[in-house]
Amino acid sequence: MAYLAARLPVLSLATRAVSAFADAADRYRVAVGIEPVSPTQRADRIAASFLGDRLMRIDGRPVSGFAELSGFFETRDGWIRTHANYPHHRARLLATVGLGGEPDRDTFAAHVRVLSANDIERDAAELGAIAVRVRDETEWSASEPGVAAAAGPLVQSDIREDCVATTLRSPTRAQPLAGVRVVDLTRVIAGPVATRALALLGAQVLRIDTPRLPEIEWQHLEVGQGKHSALLDLRTNDDAKTMRDLLTSADALVTGYRPGSLEQLLVAPPGIVSGRVNAWGDIGPWAGRRGFDSIVQAASGISLIEGTHTPGALPAQALDHATGYFLAAGIVDALAERLVDGRGRTVAAALARTANWLLTQPRSAELADTTQPGDDTLVTHAGLRTARPAAADYDDYAFPARPWGRDAATWNWG
Numbered sequence: 001m002a003y004l005a006a007r008l009p010v011l012s013l014a015t016r017a018v019s020a021f022a023d024a025a026d027r028y029r030v031a032v033g034i035e036p037v038s039p040t041q042r043a044d045r046i047a048a049s050f051l052g053d054r055l056m057r058i059d060g061r062p063v064s065g066f067a068e069l070s071g072f073f074e075t076r077d078g079w080i081r082t083h084a085n086y087p088h089h090r091a092r093l094l095a096t097v098g099l100g101g102e103p104d105r106d107t108f109a110a111h112v113r114v115l116s117a118n119d120i121e122r123d124a125a126e127l128g129a130i131a132v133r134v135r136d137e138t139e140w141s142a143s144e145p146g147v148a149a150a151a152g153p154l155v156q157s158d159i160r161e162d163c164v165a166t167t168l169r170s171p172t173r174a175q176p177l178a179g180v181r182v183v184d185l186t187r188v189i190a191g192p193v194a195t196r197a198l199a200l201l202g203a204q205v206l207r208i209d210t211p212r213l214p215e216i217e218w219q220h221l222e223v224g225q226g227k228h229s230a231l232l233d234l235r236t237n238d239d240a241k242t243m244r245d246l247l248t249s250a251d252a253l254v255t256g257y258r259p260g261s262l263e264q265l266l267v268a269p270p271g272i273v274s275g276r277v278n279a280w281g282d283i284g285p286w287a288g289r290r291g292f293d294s295i296v297q298a299a300s301g302i303s304l305i306e307g308t309h310t311p312g313a314l315p316a317q318a319l320d321h322a323t324g325y326f327l328a329a330g331i332v333d334a335l336a337e338r339l340v341d342g343r344g345r346t347v348a349a350a351l352a353r354t355a356n357w358l359l360t361q362p363r364s365a366e367l368a369d370t371t372q373p374g375d376d377t378l379v380t381h382a383g384l385r386t387a388r389p390a391a392a393d394y395d396d397y398a399f400p401a402r403p404w405g406r407d408a409a410t411w412n413w414g
Contacts (some may be wrong), residue, residue, distance in 0.1 A: 207227050
């Protein structure tokens, strides 16, 4: 019996990521003259946090993690994995395979069964849809995107030449990042996990979304604890100015978009810690492609390792969660280092890089039975049941997720 049981060492990955974040928090405490906590980890708390979407209940009801057209589908020459949770991704996927109307899963499956997985993957990339051909790990590791994913550390941190004045801080042992301001431009799931972790340490995190792309409600509720949520359309002059004003007094900017997709809309001010996370990394032929945890699992060979007769999946969206904690650790370290020299830093993490690390670790020949975390790893607020923080030194987040987009885009929270 084991938490997060799989052939690949998912619990080891999860524990390593959460420990990296907790250790970075202690280094920051030391940097601001506060006694470290020397945290201990609880496997059940870590597992519950990584299983947050599966354990979540809204008025006693579970949520649906994937939409009807998201999943594995057999093709004439293999398998594809699709992601169509958002309406715009569904529309692009249907355009990719040349299917009109409102098909159900069975209709879609029958349609793609006679198509080529390679063709679907190629056309999806061109149209901005999200679908990949399922590969084995040998093919992936020898491919150009696989080689790119294996390059570099789990978290890449680079020092920039630009500087900033000292941050106004009010750290405590429980909230060492109190006084630190973070602009959060992330969605699904790694980025929000990272910024939720920063909020857990006391940072003032303001998530900004565009009103043109509504968020899936349960996803926001599951990873939005401790943050405020506002809407800005950066293509309008007024909202673009508001964003510039927010960034002027921010300490960190965290983004979760493909490389180059935000540069025309905003410019980060000098000295800011810029954290970014994406699916495939910043180099290689897939750097500009869209992707999610399930898609990276399928492309990298994880799905074939975890499946039997058909492709399978990890017991949690572990690449997302682990990458989020790795990114948060890198950002906390960058903030600590900035206290010394005032210089800005860029911190980057990628799901494919985390997947590569997982694939290089020892694995189990047999799949152990899964142990579910107990009720003491969960907390309920007004009918919303979510997992407690993975960091066992914290009983809960400062407050549950606030309604998506309802807050003002300001640092004056009152």
